[in-house]
Amino acid sequence: MAEAAGDSPSHVDIDVAIVGAGIIGIAAASFLQDEGRDVLLIDRGEPAQGASFGNAGAFAFSDILPLASPRIMRKAPRWLIDPLGPLSIPPAYLPEILPWLIRFWRASWPDRVRGAMVAQAALMRLASREMAALVAAAGLDGMVRSDGSLELYEHEAELTAAMPGWDARAQEGIAFQHVRGAAMADLQPGLSPRFVAGTFVPGWKTVSDPYDFASALAARVVRRGGRIARHEVAAIRPVAGGVALDCRDGRTITARQAVIACGAWSRPLARALGDDVPLETERGYNTTLPPGAFDIRRQLIFGGHGFVITPLSSGIRVGGAVELGGLTRAPNFARSEAMLRKAADFLPGLKTDGGRQWMGFRPSLPDSLPVIGASRASADIVYAFGHGHLGLTQSAATGRLVADLLAGRAPALDISPFSPQRF
Ligand SMILES: Cc1cc2nc3c(=O)[nH]c(=O)nc-3n(C[C@H](O)[C@H](O)[C@H](O)COP(=O)(O)OP(=O)(O)OC[C@H]3O[C@@H](n4cnc5c(N)ncnc54)[C@H](O)[C@@H]3O)c2cc1C
Incomplete structure (x- = not known):
């Protein structure tokens, strides 16, 4: 140069x-x-x-609801009590992240949520179109799975609480289907009976491996x-x-x-x-289990627990979570392990040995x-x-x-x- x-x-x-x-x-x-x-x-x-490198590999085109929302603000205190739960803040980082948290809280007010959702929906329509064009031009269709996603609920109340979000997506023209019983088991055999319902999103796609x-x-x-x-x-x-x-x-x-x-x-x-x-970082964690750890048919989303399971060419990736801990702190892989333990409860028979752990820095704005x-x-x-x-x-x-x-x-x-x- x-x-x-x-x-x-x-x-x-x-x-x-x-x-x-x-x-x-x-x-x-x-x-x-x-x-x-x-x-x-x-x-x-x-x-x-x-x-x-190690994200969950989803083209999550239907994910138009901002994280900052009244629903998350209601859930956050319960999540924060559990140090290995879906959302955590190392106490020493609290003073540094506080201004971002205040903006996040303000972004959760209904007027801001609506505006963010409309903007996100417009970007997602463009995202879906342009990604299809890019994948076709690059000849990468073989790296994209078009089998949708399945979000799972443990209680009727959890599905009921999610309904306003699905209604909002319906208004933006996003297709989905609530499923139960045999229809749910067809989409993912072997689920724990604790899951009473699910939502199938056919337009959701995943890549064979994000790296x-x-x-x-x-x-x-x-x-x-x-x-x-x-x-x-x-x-x-x-x-x-x-x-x-x-x-x-x-x-x-x-x-x-x-x-x-x-x-x-x-x-x-x-x-x-x-x-x-x-700009802050939401640190996320996962474990990639060897291929064959379970017959995962499509990406599974456990929204109440803040993690997903993705079938990749490189294995079965279990992870998610949000740790507001900045860019320099060492990873706490107990988070990956906590999600893996839950995954084994949710999919009895999941082979949890031989996994590779990873932590990544999501670049995140409060809105x-x-x-x-x-x-x-x-x-x-x-x-x-x-x-x-x-x-x-x-x-x-x-x-x-x-x-x-x-x-x-x-x-x-x-x-x-x-x-x-x-x-
Ligand atoms: C656990 C987890 C799961 C996720 N799942 C999904 C998912 O399923 N679907 C989805 O859409 N998104 C997902 N994400 C989010 C997604 O991974 C990120 O939004 C995305 O990768 C950000 O891409 P980027 O190119 O902006 O940043 P990065 O991939 O982090 O790249 C930034 C690059 O900049 C370089 N760099 C930084 N500073 C400098 C500098 N000063 N000079 C030179 N180079 C520099 C770095 O080395 C790095 O290579 C997930 C994230 C995590 C952590």
Whole structure:
């Protein structure tokens, strides 16, 4: 990589520099290449080793309800009592996360919930369309399972409590079917009798393995002439004729335009550009059991317990949970084990030996919406981060919107709800 001559480059090293080679950066590169743009993906590590490595692999297009909601606020105190439950906050991190929690609480008010849901539904419609196009163009249909998901309820009261959420989805045109008895057992044989009902969502899809999927897309970026370079970017700044990226190894890379797609680590880069975005991380945990640990027919969702089970080519992945614990604390894999124990109760006969544990950093905003938009400092520096639980699902839509923004076109949908300046 050539070094920049100074702050006013007469030429730039690259057309578009994308910082962060997770699924969001990789998808952005893919859509920019469709328009003939020359892209450089920059990551401090190998591609797709962050949150995009070990997630649950779902294209969760029906997941339009924001996490911040009156329902979650009612459940949260009970969840927080259990240190290994679906939601936890290490006490020492509480002072740091408090401002984010206050914003989260405000985002749970009914007026905000409705707005967030409408914005999320619009993004999901684009996500479904653009992901289908990307998968087809990349020839990755063989990596996508289209067998839907099954959410499970232990009590009638749990289903009743979920009904307003399903009604809201119905209003957005999302198909689903509540099931019981034999219909439920057909969708997933071998469930514990403690589950009295379920909801089948046919439009939900999963990938064979999220790392394989992201890697295949990254390999396609390279095949189409894109480059991947290993640097840690310390700062990005507008310069005459483009953008300069200062790397920790002392290099400066210049580009016409840049994208910040550093997932949970994006906050300092945005702050230096004048955008103090309240990005936090929701740490999530899982265990991937060897293939054959159970005959899982489709993704199973245990909403009351905050985890899912996904059949992958690499095995059976059991996990989820939210730990608001920041970016530096060591993982607490007792969380993975707690979910595995529950999974064994829910699926009697599940073989729990030989699993691989993993923890990942979801990049999360308090209103459950991502940040997609231009920086305050320059229209040539665009943000694409903060997708929380839905980054894989929304990666292609984000790529489409980033390409629109950098081309100076009206974006494919109203992006004001995702503005970096909304806070
Ligand atoms: C347990 C769990 C389950 C999940 N399940 C799902 C699911 O089923 N479906 C779904 O849609 N989403 C799911 N998610 C969320 C999803 O994984 C994330 O939203 C998504 O991976 C975020 O992608 P990203 O590219 O923004 O970030 P990442 O994948 O974290 O990538 C960010 C990249 O930026 C790089 N980077 C950071 N700082 C710098 C820097 N300064 N310089 C250079 N490089 C830098 C990192 O090395 C990293 O490679 C899940 C997450 C978890 C934790």
